[in-house]
Amino acid sequence: MTDDVERLFRTYNAPLVRYLTRRLGDRDWAEEVAQETFLRALRQDRIDNERAWLFAVATNLVRDEARKDSRRRRHLALLAEQERAEEAVEPEPTSLERAQDAAMARRAVEALAERDRLALLMREEGLSYDEIAVALDLSPGSVGTTLSRARRRLVQVYEEQQRASARGKHAAS
């Protein structure tokens, strides 16, 4: 596997880090997990479905660590995003909006069931239905249902927040 790891890294590090960042809300943490994932690949004799394998291992690493202090971490990530949203000051309306957008997106993602969230984030990184099924131990036939549920809920929660934010502004003015 050693020779292959460099290729694996080049091919999959970017999507993997993005997937993990979206999942964790913290890029440094995401990069650590990604590196650990590639280290494990290094120790592997043979990997059949490499993309599914990498995403599954990364997901498990997150899960293992998250068991320890999930709530605290998630809360901190959320706090950090809110803080950024509040920090952004008047002269940069764009960045304020972007920060708010990110915070709303984060909350919407957090509102999903874990499996739905992971399936959706994997899909966004280009994993096929079969790969998602392998990585998450789902039946291939249920991936479509999982994704449709995730997408509907994500958009719903996000739009609810948008409406609430619009009402807030209305009330404030």
Place this chain on the structure above:
Amino acid sequence: MRHLDEGTIHAWLDGALEAGEAARAEAHVESCSACAEAVAEARGLIAASSRILLALDNVPNVGRAGSTGRAPFRTTWWVRERIAAVVAVIVAGGALAVLMGRGAPRESAVEVASEPVAQLEVAAADSPAPPPATAALRGESDAVAAPISGRGTGAGRAQDRDLAATRGVDTTPTMMALEVAEAASPPSVVQPQRTDDTVRSAALSQALAYTGQQAAREEGKAAAADVANEVPRRRVATENPSRFAAPRPSSPGVGGVASAVAAAAPFRLMQEERLTEAGQQVVRRIYSVDGILVTLDEGPPMLALEQRRPRAENAVPSAKAPATPPPAAQDSAVTTTNTIRWRDARGAEFTLTGPASPERLARIRLLLGLE
């Protein structure tokens, strides 16, 4: 045939059904208005989900001590390397902008939303810090020769820079400077690259698209909440056509194009509807092209964007720049649903989504006659 369930619809739209099933689904949808409606809705959900998740990549102040309760920023070799890569990207970006200013193709205006690696950035990340001109040349040739080269962290970072660039003129250099400062490198490394061109090249489509979307969304929000006086300033600005890039004579709207190409059209308009998505008026068209279904969303023409004004010749996207599909090397990438975005001369934002590689989507875009 029974109605399609939602999971099947999503699987179909994601290109995950087998050929036979897909054909059955398509046939059913053509004859069943309820399912056609469900398909349109699913399309919207897929596109909206991708947009929402894109916002999650906006994680600024990476590594800032204490920002998320993580350990303080450690300046390790790979961090320095990433910073070198960032600098290289800036250099390449600046030089590229110069080239673009001379009328080179502007296909960077095609934003590839979901495939892993942005080719130019990756190529640039490979070259530590070349002088501007060679950086651009390398950037271009490397992009052709080796689309997936480059150090992964650098590539990921480069994408960050991309995203950071969408934050607009002011924040980007600040963030760059911050990062470089954190590595104890002199900020002057970055300074010379902070030209208008740098900003413009980075901003060219993504930044404009993003802020534009924001403005439109803001407008929509205000309208939805029926707050007449909430954003009057913005409204005026948005509706002032003189601040707007003049439409290219040869730039036809979607409808016109469709009919212009209609004769030999290898595509079919399956459905067209108007809807409001995230407070934004969108015209959604679903085409059957080349055996797949793609969704084309057209936003309202708009633009009161500062970035758009700079110089007349730059404000108008080059007419002779039909997006050349990026190198074919990535065509072999596993097909999934991708989205490309761009703006036409009127500033209307288009997104084209379908179960095809970004390159194929770019070709479909040409096929549909959209510049």
